Amino acid sequence: MNKYIPVSQLGERPLISLLSDIFHELPDATLLGAGADDCAVIDINENSYLVVTTDMLHRMTDFPTQMNPWQIGWMSAAVNLSDIAAMGAQPMGVLAAFGLPRDTDVAFVEEMARGMRDCARECNTAVIGGDIDTHDELTICGTALGTVPKGQLLKRKGAQVGDKLCVTGYAGSAGAALYALENNIEAPNSILKALFEPMPRIKEGMKLASIGHVTSMMDTSDGIAMSLYDLSKASGVGFKLQEEKLPLQPEAEELMSYDRVTLNSMALYTGGDFELIFTVRPQGIEEVLKMGNISVIGEVMPHEKSISIQKSDGTVLQVERKGYEPLKIADNK
Structure with missing residues (x-):
């Protein structure tokens, strides 16, 4: 008899790995299947791949009580479209x-749909279709x-030692917003918009895919640290970050001015920013930076170097393998 193990103890990524082993059989046209990347990838014609992703969100664990129904709907689309962006793809529908x-108010559902x-x-x-059913808790x-295009597909696998590590936008803004809400800080x-209305980086993802210098990419919805561990596993590399290079939103810096250590920790470990984190060949970094809204935060290292961060005082610390994990939310409260 198998030993009883609750899913909250196992965690999201080990459970995904377990299920992926069961779902390992793929149709001939499927390039990437369950658990391999942000999206499944299907060969549909001689020129293009179809990418497909799915995400489930719940009222209690995914939507702060301060979110209005319109923002709940926005977030529900954004989490999926961010995965499409991470593959460098153009969305075709949701x-x-x-x-x-x-007892859900019809007006609530209308605004959520908007x-x-x-x-x-x-x-x-x-939004091109879907389904409606009853449930004890709002679930989307x-x-x-x-x-x-086949020549532009970006995956988690592909980073090479010496590549530059980059991220779009800001890091830690959603975490700062959540911290403010939980501690009754105005x-x-x-800042609140970063948490309630994250913008999928579709345009940036497509542009990065088209210029040909990006070697791997995913989104940061579970936090930079967790994303780096995913990229490390897929590509067989390590990373070294520079703490002073983490792009912090000025409003977040002002909000957390009394506790910069916590803000830096949020930039690494708090999810919800929905930015793109990616690696770039050294010869292509100048062209990438011309896009704007992109920061170089580190470089790719040999795998045995693991994942580290150099602090402003020169000390080098191990980046912990932690971030947003849905199955462990109840244990983290």
Whole structure:
């Protein structure tokens, strides 16, 4: 008899690995399947791949109580479209299945749907179908589809020693917003928007894929540290970060001015920013930086060097393997 192990003890990534072993059989046209990357990848014609992803969100664990229904809808689309961006793909549509408590106000559902629609519009796509059912807790399962030219597909695997490590946007803004909400601290709208209305980096992902210098990529929805461990496993490399290079939003720095150590920790370990983290060949870094809104935060190292960060005082510390893990939310509270 198998020993009883609760999923909260095992954790999300080990459970994904376990299930991926069961789902390892793939149709001939499928290039990447369960657990391999941000999206499954299907060969649809001689020029393009279809990428497909799905995410499930719940009222209690994924939506802060301060979020309005429009923002809940926006977030539900954004989490899926961010995975499409991480593959360098162009979105082709979003499917949404709603599990609704029986007493849910119809006006709430309408506004939630508008938020999902507006996020999809912002990414030049649309909600094209889905399903509705009753559920004890508001549950939204989204599926996004996209296409990418075969020569431009970006995966977690591909980073090489000597590549530069880069990230779009800011790090830790969503974490700072969540910290402010949990501690009743007044935060500016720009910080709250980072948490409530994250912007999928579709345009940036497609551009990075098209210029040909990016060797690996994924999004930072579970935090920079967790993303680096995923990239390390896929590519067989290590990373060295520079703490002073982490791009912090000025409003977040002002909000957390009394505790910079916590803010730096948020930049590494708190999820919810939905930025892209990627590696670039050294000869292509200048062209990448011309895009704007991109920071070089470190470099790719041999795998045996693991993942480290150099502090402003010169000390080098190990980056912990931690971040947002849905199955362990209850244990972390």
